[in-house]
Amino acid sequence: MGFSRACKIGLGEKLLYWWASNGRHDLPWKSDSILFASALTNIPSGSFHPYPIWIAEVMLQQTQVGVMLPYWHKWMTKFPNVNLLERASLEEVLLVWQGLGYYARARNLHKASKQIIKHSWPLTLEGWMAIPGIGRTTAGGILSSAFDFPYPILDGNVRRVLSRLQACPDPPQKILPILWKWSETLLDRERPRDFNQALMDLGALICTPRNPKCSLCPWKKNCRAYSLDKSGSFPVKMTSKSLSTAVVGVGIVLNDSGEVLIDQRLNDGLLGGLWEFPGGKQEPEELITKTIVREMQEELSITVEVGEELISFDHTYSHKKIHFEVYLCTLIKGIPKPLASQKVKWVRPESLHEYPFPAANVHIINALKKRLLEDKSQKAS
Ligand code: SF4
Known part of the structure; x- marks a missing residue:
């Protein structure tokens, strides 16, 4: 399994072409980030402001867009920037988060705001991964979304799409290094921001957990699960033993x-x-x-x-x-x-x-x- 150079380019082009007219282009943390970015001086030009993206990426860790969206709006109204978040009490932060679950995420955002105020916005993978509550995929998501840096992502959507694309015989949790490699290989280095968003949109809109809409998928000709007529059988589930x-x-x-x-x-x-x-x-x-x-x-x-x-x-x-x-x-x-x-x-x-x-x-x-x-x-x- 793997991707040849020609196959990788073909997949990238098909995905971005599909995304141009079918992707989610109205995610508010992207449009708001463009508006706010001009307020920052220490980030590369063409960047989006990392604050709204960071909050959204953390909220999305265990939650779908439809569920987190009202919380994101509430959060941005109450804490529109990292300075106000840093000055808030933990109780105020938890109150805004209340109902979204996985409260460690809110505590980590609060803790991290102090770190960011002290050291400024990280611009590297290691820098983001040193922020509380940020793993490799969230760091990659922020770096590509905010700064258009070429870092891969591997959230639940991407794991599912890649597992199906290659008809992986193992559960994703067991082959994470391989999936990371594929996500990195496929990444369009000229347009990492768009590519990662397109990949997530494909997983959220077409290659859904149940009843994937394969007939609308830009990758159906390359997809092994689809060619086996077994899209619904992948990703393989963990057995209770594992x-x-x-x-x-x-x-x-x-x-x-x-x-x-x-x-x-x-x-x-x-x-x-x-x-x-x-x-x-x-x-x-x-x-x-x-x-x-x-x-x-x-x-x-x-x-x-x-x-x-x-x-x-x-x-x-x-x-x-x-x-x-x-x-x-x-x-x-x-x-x-x-x-x-x-x-x-x-x-x-x-x-x-x-x-x-x-x-x-x-x-x-x-x-x-x-x-x-x-x-x-x-x-x-
Ligand atoms: S063809 Fe179907 S299973 Fe394969 S990637 Fe597309 S939506 Fe997913």
Whole structure:
């Protein structure tokens, strides 16, 4: 598999020709960026302003354009430039983000604004990848969109299109270096901004996850999945054995009255509106006890001391496996605030059944009740 030079040029030309009359040319972060770019002095001429593009690229990380667009407008009204973002409190930022999910993205934007104000806008891949919350594809997206620099991208749309184009027998997650190579090989170095946008538009408008519109596709004559009449069979899915595993640290915070702290997830997004015990995903190289302390601080604005482990277990969702590590915690300082949830509440452990919890939390509730019973009988004896 791979692309010959002639094939690469042919694919690029066909894509850009299709894009000229069928692409999404009205994305506001591009038109607004043109308007704002003249205000900057340290960026190459012909650039678009990176701020609206950066915000859009981060919002698009786990979200489709139709969903993120109202949030992007709201954000740009509230924080029209990086200076105002930097001066805002995290609570204000989370409030504007509320409902969009994956709150680490909002926290990272806020954190990154301070870095950008201090060091100015990065102009290299490494520079962007040093910004919190920016991986290689987001960095490539910003550099090509804003500055027309020749960096490839590999978001979900591009992975799908390339997997189909080559009828890849492996799931995209397993062959990322190969997909990166293809995205880089195909990139039009004369028009990287347009090419990357065209590739994303092809994935969003034609080569859609379900029912791709192959008859309208500029690449149908080159597409292996289409020639096999198996467009819908690609990309190949991960088997449950190869599901990625995340580790989540959970804190059971008890107060002096014996009540336990729970919070209610936001209504939009995964498991929206359900209650849960506070916690979050472990960062690379982070001790799980540190994860819990950090999550409590970031999401509830409280300081806790992490005590004994209560339980640990695995729970499998349709797309990933989560390893939960649950610890008993003591509240040291602060009043819990729902910075990343819609409500927080102290409840008696025997009343937990009155609140809807995601399935995985049942293990935690049972372990907590058992532990409290053991403590009670120990005290009684
Ligand atoms: S022909 Fe169909 S499957 Fe192949 S790239 Fe085009 S839309 Fe996707």
